[in-house]
Every structure is written in C-alpha cells, then in structure tokens.
Amino acid sequence: MEIFADAVFAIAFTLPMVELKLPEVGPDTQRQLLELWPSYLGYGLSTLVIGIYWVHHHFSGALYRTTGHRFLLTTLLFLAAIAFIAFPTRVFAEHIQNPVARAAGARFYTVALAATSVAWCFNWRTARAMGDIDDRLTHAYVERLNRHYTTMAAILVVAAALAFVSWELGISLAGAVMLYQLRPPETPIYVDEAPIVEEEI
C-alpha cells in the first residue's frame, strides 16, 4: 500500500513540471522567462498542497494497523483527488492575470481543495469505522484527530461555497486552512500498557 501511495504522491508532485512551456527562442527570452511567473506559481502551489498532504499521509500511516478492502477503495479515491489537484491549481494560476477568468479559476481550485479534503476525511472515517486504526491509541487522541480532519473538511467546503459569492474570500479561507496544516500533527498517544497488578487486600 505504502509503495503505491508514495509513488502516486511522488508523480503528482513531480508531473506539473511537464506542463512548463519552453519560451520561444528570441531576443527577449529573459523577459519571457519572467512572464512565466503564473506557471511557476502553479508549480509552487501544486507542490505545496501535495507536499502538505504527503506529510499528513506519511504521519497517518503509523496510525493504521490493518488495511481492509473498503479502506483500500477510499484510499484510491483520495489518491485520485491528489493526482487530479494539479489541474485545477494550474487553471487557477494560469488564468490569474485575466480579471474574468481568474474568478472561474479560483472557484474551480477552491472546490478541488474542498473535494480533496473531503476525500481525505472520508478515507480516515472509513478506516475508523472499519476498525483499521491501531487500537492502542487512546480514544481521546483518535477523537481529537477525527474532530480535526472533520473541521478542516467542513471549513474547506464552506470556503468552496463562499467562492461562488466572492472568490477572493473563498480562496483566502481555503489558503489559510492549507497553511494551517503546515503545523506538525499531534504526536500519537498510546494507551498506557502498564502490567495489571493484582493487589492484596
């Protein structure tokens, strides 16, 4: 599982490079290279978002004890979202200089960020419901993580809806949520497994 997932992440992370279009040969190559900044922005945003998800995926890998059939299927769904995200990112970045297209791009991107987060949350909740999570983790810890993932997904869905009212607000909220995810995840807390001592009376 880990090899497949890590490879999908790695390809999604690296592939946007292919989309960078070579400037034409001519006297103003330097200016053309600078004018490609929306493409660089798109590349940077892709790697940032995919990188953040990879860190959390890498972390959560230590929390699962088993990988049941349903969990595999929801993981595939999440990975399909990760592999897809570079496209809306590029639509947003490449259209950023056009006042009209910019709004459509930002909406598409915000919706895609929300969908990815929902897919992540759905994957996590499937694992939790099917008993794939390491049962040595404390209940309180698992609940905190659950609340965290659900809240993130909920705010991103709100951001996606908001983007249809004001794309500036929508994408700012989504961006804030993503940057917040740069923080390290909480260290797992395991149930204390001290030996049970038969006490004398």
Next chain:
Amino acid sequence: MEIFADAVFAIAFTLPMVELKLPEVGPDTQRQLLELWPSYLGYGLSTLVIGIYWVHHHFSGALYRTTGHRFLLTTLLFLAAIAFIAFPTRVFAEHIQNPVARAAGARFYTVALAATSVAWCFNWRTARAMGDIDDRLTHAYVERLNRHYTTMAAILVVAAALAFVSWELGISLAGAVMLYQLRPPETPIYVDEAPIVEEEI
C-alpha cells in the same frame, strides 16, 4: 517485483492527469471547464479500472510464494496492458459526444478491457502452472479463484465481441463485470496444518 509493479500502477493511475487540456483564457472559462466533462469522465474511468486491478494485484501478491522467469514475463505483459488502458479509456470518453465516433471509441475500450482481463488471467494461470502459488492454500480455494478469473476474462471477451454488434450492450456488460470486481476478494483459506496424531487402535 512489488516495487516495480506498484510503481507502474501508480504511474498509470496518475499519468492521465497530464492529458487534461487547460481551457483558454477568456470570459467563459467557467463554461469551458464544465464542457471538459468528457475528460473528467475519462480520468475517473481510468483511475477506477486501474484502481480495481491494483486492489486485486495487491491482494494476489500474498498468494504467490515464488516469482519464476515465465511468471515475471507474463506479469510484464499484464503491466503493459495496465499502462496502456488509459489510452482507449480516453478515446472512449473524449468521443462520447459524437454519435458516430462514440461507437468506435466504445468498441476500442471494450476490447482493451477484455485484453487486460485476459492478460491478468494468463498471468495467474502461468503462476499456477509453474508452481509459483503458495502451496499452503487449499486446492478448493485456488480452484475457486481460477474459475473466478477465467469467468471474468471470458465474459469480457464476449462483451468485446458483442460490442461489434451493439456497442451499448458490449460496454454495459464490460462495465457490469468491472463494477462487480469492486467486491472484496475471498479471504485466502490455508490448509489446516494441525499436527498429525498417531492414533492408537
């Protein structure tokens, strides 16, 4: 073997993203993004089919005990089919709106689904014939799996033939077979290795 196979699956899974064409900058970007739905459909179908095969490949990995030379070769053949499948998927999806081209696309896609399934079955049967399957599995279990893979391949070959009579029937049958594969595979059953007790008379 597993690293190579998982990486091929991951690339085949992620690569169709590259084919998504950025809409032109303009006032109707939003409409253009919606009109790209055949591309999204193609992407979705690709990841669905490759994902299903990955789950079964991942599962069957636990059934093999050795990887002989012939088994390696037939695995490469199967992986070449997996790497190829995104192309007919895309031909089908991108031509879905044209009444004439749609039929050709559907036929091509159904033939490709059948060929992939035949390659899978051929790979499995080679492993079985060469003794690469874990011999602690019960004979009945291996036979059931064998029957299952052979039946799936046979129905898909029928679907491919049918597609040349009526593409709607052919692709519907192929789609039904693929969705049926979303079910979890049967848990392996191992020969009971209880110690043989010398009974007294």
Next chain:
Amino acid sequence: MEIFADAVFAIAFTLPMVELKLPEVGPDTQRQLLELWPSYLGYGLSTLVIGIYWVHHHFSGALYRTTGHRFLLTTLLFLAAIAFIAFPTRVFAEHIQNPVARAAGARFYTVALAATSVAWCFNWRTARAMGDIDDRLTHAYVERLNRHYTTMAAILVVAAALAFVSWELGISLAGAVMLYQLRPPETPIYVDEAPIVEEEI
C-alpha cells in the same frame, strides 16, 4: 538503490503511453485507430525492451553484495539509457511507413540498443572490477555471465555498424539478440561452503 532503479524502469515502461495521440473526432475514428498501428508497435517495442532489461536487472540485483560509488555512477548511466530508449524506439516505429525515413529510424534505434547494452555491460564490469559482486558465487559462474554480457554488447555494436550498410540486416540482428535475452538467466551457483575437515593420516 533498488527503489530508485525500479521506479526509473517503471516510468520508462509506462511513459510511452503519453505519446499516443488521440485521433480526431469524426466519422472514421475506427479507421484512424487502426492506422495508429505504428504507435502501438512503438509502445509494444518499448515495453518489450525495457521489460527484458528489467528482468535481467531484477535478477542481477541478487548477485551484488555492495554498491560502491563508481557502481552507483555507472548504474545511473545505464538507467539514463533505459529512460532514453523509448525515444529512438518511437522514431523507428513512427517512421516505419516511409521508405526513406524508415532507414534513419532503424539506424537510430539499433545504435540506441547497442548503447544501452554497452552501458549495461560497463555497469556490470565496473561492479566486477570494484569487488561489488557477491564473492560466494563461483568464479566459473561469474566468468560465464561476464562472457555472456560482453558477447551481447559486442554483437549489438556490430549490428549498429551493420545498420549503416543495410538497416534491415542491422535491426534484424539486434532484434534477434534482444529476443534471445527473453530466455531465463542461468541460476547463480555458489561456492560450496562445506566445512573443511582436517583429515587424519
């Protein structure tokens, strides 16, 4: 090392799929799909050659005991050849219908096959010279392998030279050598490590 090498193989194996060009939507999609046969041939040849090298690379992985710095560098050179080979393959396949271009394509392809084989042989010989090969293998076995790899590379270099006299002869010879490599490699033979017994007189 293995992860990196296997991933390069997997990408080289899968990437040619990207080059398949979607036929235009129209009444003769079916005919167009059939006329793409040189592309399918190119895809098939790529996966065949890369697959054959992968099997031999996978096999030889068990023969090395260490991976010194020079061995890493020559492995990178060999992997660069593997990653490159799809390009000459495609040049050959896509030009196969044009009587003039066909000769140039076949020459380029034969030279590339020879270069890949020389890179493989150079990598092997570096490992052998630097002491990276498992010293429990019998001397005779290592020598046989050495002779085999050297002979294959030498014949392919002859084939590449021949291709400039007659491309038909050159590519036929190269093809024969590659198909010959489909045979399973010889099982490693280890030095008998029976304990040395002090014999009494």
Next chain:
Amino acid sequence: MEIFADAVFAIAFTLPMVELKLPEVGPDTQRQLLELWPSYLGYGLSTLVIGIYWVHHHFSGALYRTTGHRFLLTTLLFLAAIAFIAFPTRVFAEHIQNPVARAAGARFYTVALAATSVAWCFNWRTARAMGDIDDRLTHAYVERLNRHYTTMAAILVVAAALAFVSWELGISLAGAVMLYQLRPPETPIYVDEAPIVEEEI
C-alpha cells in the same frame, strides 16, 4: 520517506524524455535527428545533475537517525527544486544555438543550480539543528560535511551572481562545482565505542 524521495528523483530523472520532440517524417530524418543535439544535451545535463544529487541524497540517508516535521518540510522543498531543475536545464540547452537567448538560458540555469544547492544545504542544516543526524557520527565528521555543503552552496550562489556579469564565467563555475560533486563522499566516521576500561594504578 525514502520511497517518496526516491520516486521523485526517479520521475525527475526520467521525465525529460517526454520533452524530446519526434522529427517529422521526410527524406532528411537523419539530419533532423542530428540537429536535435541540444535536446540530447539537455537530457544528458538533467540526468547528470539529478543523478549527482541522487547519489548524495542516497548517501546522506544513512546519516539521519530521525525525520522530524521540519526536516520533512525542508526535504519537500529540496525535492521540489529537484523536480523543477529539468525545466531551466532545457531552457539552457534548447537556446544554446541562439547568441542572445543563450545568455538568458545560461543565467536561468545557473540560478536554478544555485537554488537547488541552497535548498539541499538548508535541508541538511535543518536536520542538523533539529537533532535528526545520527549522534554516533563524530563531531569533526559532521562539521566537515557541514562545511562542504555550505561551501558548495556559497560558490553556486556566487556563480549565479557572476552569470549576470558574464554568463560564460557563471555557468563554467557552476559546472565545475557540479562535476566536483562526482567524487565519492567521505565515508562516515563513527565515535569509537570501545568499552571504557577501568585502569588499575
């Protein structure tokens, strides 16, 4: 971590192959294939630089004991630089025949080489500051490595600045630094863990 990083390296290593453009079918295919030499140069330079970094990354993998959150983030930054580097390499190589564009390409490439080296150094220094480096390595060894990485990054930054004065000087210096990195890294030196013997007086 290793799987993800190795996969990113492998994709960055292999992907430039996609950018090789097939010459048109015609009587002068052979000449066209020869005229593609800037593309081959670009491919060669990409694999050389990415290969060199891979060797050092592979080597340094043995030096780390833990992978903290910040170290993961700086590794992602470094990997983003690795995945990006093929683009400036291509800009440089493809424009090498045009006297004006060549300067812009060389500058862009030198800046990218410097940025990658700075990202590498930043990654290393983060690991060192956060205590992720194996503490059984001698202090002197770690300091030498630190000085080496810092010096390389500093010279490459100087080369990038120099490229804006004279691109020939800038890229020559950068090239010399990269070729210098082909040397094997110094073998790790571990603190001598000989048992402390209580000496009698």
